[in-house]
Amino acid sequence: PSAMAIAAEIVIAELTQNGHEAYWVGGCIRDELLGRPVHDMDITTSALPEEVIAIFARSVPTGLAHGTVTVIQDGCGFEVTTYRTESGYVDHRRPEHVFFVNDVKEDLRRRDFTINAICCGLNGELIDPFEGEKDLQLQVIRCVGDAEERFDEDALRMLRCIRFASVLDFSIAKNTWRGLMRQRDKLAHIAVERVRAELDRIVEGPHPLRGLGMLARCELLARGKAPFPWTGTDMAAAAALTAGIGELESARLRWALLLHALKQSAQEADVLLRAWTFSGTTRSGVVQVLRVREAWTAAIEAMPPGTGSMEGLRRQWIAAVLVFGVEAAEGWLSLLAILPAVAPTLPAAASSAFSVVESTEASTTPAAVNVQAAREWIAQMPLTSLSELEITGNELVEALDKRPGPWLGKMLNGLLQAVASGDLPNDKQLLLLEAKRMDRHER
Ligand code: ATP
Ligand code: MG
16 A cells, blocks of 8 residues: 555544544545546545544644545645535535535535545445446446536536546446536536636546547537637537547647647637636647647748749748747647648649648548658757857847847848758858858848
8 A cells, every 4th residue: 555545544543543434535436446546535534624633633724614624644635524515506616505414425425426426444345325336337427416406506517527537538427418418508607717627637638539529519618608619510620630639748739739620820829728727838838839830831832833842841941940949840740740631732842742642632641751851850950049059149249340230130040040951050250251241231
């Protein structure tokens, strides 16, 4: 057993020795039974919060109104919650009243899904009045009690339902799905942050397609406070574009792919991610990838026919890498690598070198060579940012004996592009010579 399990055992034993009942409950039992890693352990007890506080040397009253005390034992924190029921849900999101009760089965009844309503005591015996263990074997998410009522009480449960189904790769029980369909409008009562937190876990999880498919079918996201356009007529196309999402390593790239599949411009994506209260870092990371996409698409569309145009494409790609950064550029290539290649309008030269299909039929061949070439172009860049250039703006101002002005940024960028493209070595003397040549040319 882990250090956490041993510490939890001490907490449960201590409560029991003081004449109370106490059990492991919820996610930790579910994950343990599934053989999945357990990240935290919650404890449910007949002891009242003040009794819990009196027993343990170190405790924090983290949610007294709901009966929750965090007990710290051997460096681990455990949420110890008094058996309770809830009633009078306000706005489909929180109970108005919490009642402490004596029977653990009453406490299990208020929990969302059968697989989350199992508890286990020191003797290892499960208390499982709603047959959660059976549902774990059947791999099904099922509400405790009447699904429609349970989703009506707390609308976030609908997203939790899809999140658990997605992360665990489970199906959803028929009645539970029906209840969800009937109550889906209630999602409008839930704060965007909470919806996003669930959505994040679906998107970052091991089976994102499962959850996304379910979300598309129930059209739940269209009903939230900040609608996410993951519904509608183009869903078949969006589904085809996101088929490879599970292969992308980072959440940033998975979100970029989703927004790409939803035909969002970089600008639209920025607005959407802001409305969804994403952090600035995530938002700009995603938006930069979509900006690279736009530069890439424009460069390909602008390609004249003929073999010489590959060099033009390479230069435009390098320019985009310099503007948007290597990370965003490589991010877009990762997306391209898993996107089905459908680019029927490519000029002949590009289609051979980039191995994009020529026919107008959609193909599932990844644009692998395409991506390979662009990756090599990045790898061959002697530098990728202005800070690596062997000459500074101040040195140019001095050498050319001119006042700083708009010419300076233009010149630095010209030099950067020339070095990055391999036209000019990154050498101070040669850069100065080129700068003087550019300056003469300018006049
Ligand atoms: P994870 O921590 O992996 O998300 P978990 O099951 O531990 O899974 P928590 O949100 O930590 O989920 O909640 C702990 C337990 O509290 C759940 O297992 C469930 O029994 C109960 N629970 C949580 N949220 C709700 C809810 N909205 N409605 C009813 N019961 C809930
Ligand atoms: Mg938990």
